[in-house]
Amino acid sequence: MIWQFASRYFRAKKSTNAINIIAWVSVSAIAVGVAALIIILSVFNGFEGLVKSLYSSFYPSVKVSPVTGKSLHLTPAQLKQIAGVKGVAHMTEVIEEKAVLRYGDGDQTIAILKGVDSNYNKVAAVDKSIVRGHFDTGDDLAYRAVLGLELEMALGVDVEKSLVPLTVYLPRRNITSVTTPEEALGSGILYPSGSFAIQQDFNSKYVITHIAFMRGVLGMAPDEMSALEIGARPGVNDNDLKASLQQLLGKGYEIQTRYEQNQALYAIMQTEKWAVYVIMSFIMVIAAFNMIGSLYMLVMEKQKDITILKAMGARNSLITRIFLTEGLIIAGIGTLIGFTISIVFCVLQDKYGLIKLEGQSFLVPAYPVSMHLADFVLVSITIIVIGLAASWYPARRAGRQHVALKAT
Structure with missing residues (x-):
């Protein structure tokens, strides 16, 4: 029932078109952030694999x-x-x-x-x-x-x-x-x-x-x-x-x-990769502010629905979970779009070398990429955490909204 309410609120036409626009802006911001993070991590994986292959030709097992x-x-x-x-x-x-x-x-x-x-x-x-x-x-x-x-x-x-x-x-x-x-x-x-x-x-x-x-x-x-x-x-x-x-x-x-034998090199590469992950995660946190605004406006839009649900016996926790789920839907759609963009780009980059490396001294002509399942899992968990954190305040406000029934 919670998912039904949340998905209906996301799809339904709003009285103010700005709410729909802000919701899709939130989806787009998350999609761009997710795609950028996956692509950057894949490039780091590509360079890491290239370096390891070079070093493995000189260093023994x-x-x-x-x-x-x-x-x-x-x-x-x-x-x-x-x-x-x-x-x-x-x-x-x-x-x-x-x-x-x-x-x-x-x-x-x-x-x-x-x-x-x-x-x-x-x-x-x-x-x-x-x-x-x-x-x-x-x-x-x-x-x-x-x-x-x-x-x-x-x-x-x-x-x-x-x-x-x-x-x-x-x-x-x-x-x-x-x-x-x-x-x-x-x-x-x-x-x-x-x-x-x-x-x-x-x-x-x-x-x-x-x-x-x-x-x-x-x-x-x-x-x-x-x-x-x-x-x-x-x-x-x-x-x-x-x-x-x-x-x-x-x-x-x-x-x-x-x-x-190359512990310092591998440690530096891992540190750089985690540093980029943290920076990009902060960027997605900033993008999540759009989601807060979108959900806050949606709570105001659905005040009448919230009042009716509470009059029917819905508890505050149920209302809170509905709007938390709404935030997860926005984050999830953005994540799926971002994954699709990053996969398409990485496949094309690997096959056609869309973005070249400048100069003639590199061993490869274009940026190497290598997609790892662990990166997708890590980004998914990150988006879930950010989505829940961004949805918490509007959802909590919706759950605590005062019920005011008027007799006619």
Whole structure:
């Protein structure tokens, strides 16, 4: 009965046309707010998915590193046990160290040298991001280097044509005293073979080479490494795999999922998304003032109906619920219209790229979008709360309206 009264009041023609106009203005304001919020959240989801896909091509599903110090030792028996853990697809030994690079007689620059073994591209996907040359870390005859694209440009390297090697300087280990700076550094040469383009942080910092080169220059043992990077099997949860590895290896090793390796980045992205949600919610609260005015005028319009209902025995709570429901109907219609607009826009944006990204340096030509069911649920709950809050005062006033029956 409550919904019947509320829907009839919404559809019925009012004595003053302004009431209808204000009601539909309220619906339109909510529809625009809902559509804008869903679209913005979908754009954030799109960028988040894009960033995660870029980072997943460089970072492994799970990384095993030392709790203290810069290196760890894993025996062949331990590596075999790790490979037998359920969910482990591939693993690769890596050694990372900051190095000074010099190309020919050019300027020097500091980069992160990352030595990898032959399984590296089964765990990461850097070989799929090669833009010049090819992915080749070399062998015992000649060690090679795959550079980030921006680092290649900064050094003036031409990975496709030049035969001039890179000179690499790495800090020696276990040096107690030195008389000249050169004694503290070990050196070697690498021949550029290719360049990759993933993301600026990687492109401007990393050089990938053979792990044997790193062990030789740094004087590391055959079972010594900076970290063990592990690729999970499809469908395996990274947290579950981390728990299994932690149980196997114990507390002497730090094990991080892909999210934990980039926790600061993901936290910033989530914070930005929630900040936008809060701002847009405040905008919808302001838009809800139209609903307050519309319902207040409707209460005045239906004074006679309220008097009759109370004379028939309706309690104040029933009258209040009728006008609360009226507010929910206005909010619900606006929400459905907003959802329709946002879905149509996101589908067209995803398919045709209606709004382009300015500039030529982006990996995608248009704003990426990704609609998530959780966003629709969150927005629906938000609108229900705002609708009830905006309807409360007019509905409460209607419930407390004084009954005045006149005899004729």
